Amino acid sequence: MLKFNIQKSFKGQDKHSKDLHFKGEVDLSGVCTIFGDSGAGKTTLLRCLIGLESCTGNITFQGQQWLGSNGNNKIHKLAVEDRNIGVVFQEPRLFPHLNVQQNLELAVRKAKNSTFTIHHLAEKLGFSDLLSHQTTQLSGGQKQRIAIARALLTNPALLVMDEPLSSLDVTSKRLLLPFLKQVSEQIPILYITHSEHELFYLSKQMLLVNDGQVEAIGEPQKLFLDSHLSLIKFAQQGLILTVLVKEYDQQEALIKGCLDGQTLYVSAEQAPTTSQIQVKINSRDVIVALQPIEGSSLLNCLSAQIVDYSQDNQKAVVLTLKVQSQCIYAYITLRSFNKLKLSVGSYVYAHVKTMSIIN
Ligand SMILES: Nc1ncnc2c1ncn2[C@@H]1O[C@H](COP(=O)(O)OP(=O)(O)OP(=O)(O)O)[C@@H](O)[C@H]1O
Numbered sequence: 001m002l003k004f005n006i007q008k009s010f011k012g013q014d015k016h017s018k019d020l021h022f023k024g025e026v027d028l029s030g031v032c033t034i035f036g037d038s039g040a041g042k043t044t045l046l047r048c049l050i051g052l053e054s055c056t057g058n059i060t061f062q063g064q065q066w067l068g069s070n071g072n073n074k075i076h077k078l079a080v081e082d083r084n085i086g087v088v089f090q091e092p093r094l095f096p097h098l099n100v101q102q103n104l105e106l107a108v109r110k111a112k113n114s115t116f117t118i119h120h121l122a123e124k125l126g127f128s129d130l131l132s133h134q135t136t137q138l139s140g141g142q143k144q145r146i147a148i149a150r151a152l153l154t155n156p157a158l159l160v161m162d163e164p165l166s167s168l169d170v171t172s173k174r175l176l177l178p179f180l181k182q183v184s185e186q187i188p189i190l191y192i193t194h195s196e197h198e199l200f201y202l203s204k205q206m207l208l209v210n211d212g213q214v215e216a217i218g219e220p221q222k223l224f225l226d227s228h229l230s231l232i233k234f235a236q237q238g239l240i241l242t243v244l245v246k247e248y249d250q251q252e253a254l255i256k257g258c259l260d261g262q263t264l265y266v267s268a269e270q271a272p273t274t275s276q277i278q279v280k281i282n283s284r285d286v287i288v289a290l291q292p293i294e295g296s297s298l299l300n301c302l303s304a305q306i307v308d309y310s311q312d313n314q315k316a317v318v319l320t321l322k323v324q325s326q327c328i329y330a331y332i333t334l335r336s337f338n339k340l341k342l343s344v345g346s347y348v349y350a351h352v353k354t355m356s357i358i359n
Contacts, residue, residue: 086151
């Protein structure tokens with residue numbers, strides 16, 4: 001469990017800055033993603049938690065006090081190096097005067113009984129042939145793989161990552177995302193990202209940061225559907241759903257899947273390698289009708305119920321359509337909404353024009 005109630009002020013440094021106040025309790029297991037708008041305070045929260053940024057208040061991790069009062073009204077702050085955290089930033093920050101092996105050996109020396117070895121991680125992350133290379137000769141993706149290995153070799157109780165994949169190519173992301181998911185079964189990960197794809201692929205829970213505060217903590221699917229949260233403006237553009245793979249038709253490059261018991265066809269150049277896929281359905285790609293549309297090129301028609309709706313200032317309505325356990329949004333005009341006499345509880349047919357696979 002990670003518990004925190006901390007304040008941070010940048011006012012001395014920047015008169016325009018607001019005070020930030022973060023409060024929350026997270027039962028850390030798997031990946032917990034820190035998500036929010038640019039400037040919301042994600043990096044500041046993370047840096048305060050791990051002790052790289054000074055702040056006031058209380059932090060405890062798995063019963064160990066990292067920050068707080070020690071009873072005599074004196075501030076207790078556990079040194080960063082005693083918190084047993086592995087840290088990976090957007091920039092790999094390797095020692096340029098050492099080769100890959102030497103960079104990693106520094107971490108091994110720091111660790112107490114590491115469960116990982118250089119050999120094992122080099123194989124898993126595909127850099128066995130780079131061990132004798134100077135780090136200055138490596139690409140960004142190679143450096144980041146080594147930075148992740150270095151963090152793991154310190155045998156951390158918590159791995160903290162600030163947008164670790166944001167500047168990497170697709171191939172590196174394809175290698176690292178499943179790896180991190182696997183690692184998170186052993187070591188909890190606190191992970192900042194702007195990518196919805198990474199968020200939904202990795203996280204069991206998310207910590208939503210908004211305007212210098214923790215706005216909500218919970219499962220991504222639930223928070224993305226909560227119309228009271230700031231996330232809604234972003235979520236209403238489209239939601240991510242889990243689809244079970246039934247079969248793949250190579251000739252038509254089409255996956256036949258199952259979404260909450262209903263058939264869904266998804267275009268894919270290759271057969272999926274997993275038994276379930278995640279697809280993003282944009283709200284503007286959903287056509288709502290009172291009957292199934294016949295004789296059209298539309299492949300997907302889901303029967304759904306309207307469970308909520310909101311009107312935006314563009315004279316459009318965003319409908320929340322529940323398929324069974326999962327929801328999609330549909331963005332329609334106010335005129336269509338009125339014409340179809342829609343309301344909460346109405347049953348409709350949601351025709352999905354297109355969707356993208358995100359894992
Ligand atoms: N060193 C600093 N001096 C003054 N203000 C700062 C400093 N660092 C952060 N801030 C302010 O604190 C707020 C939160 O910044 P932070 O970098 O934590 O946001 P973020 O959510 O991580 O943003 P991004 O996604 O763009 O990285 C911003 O208003 C920012 O201007």
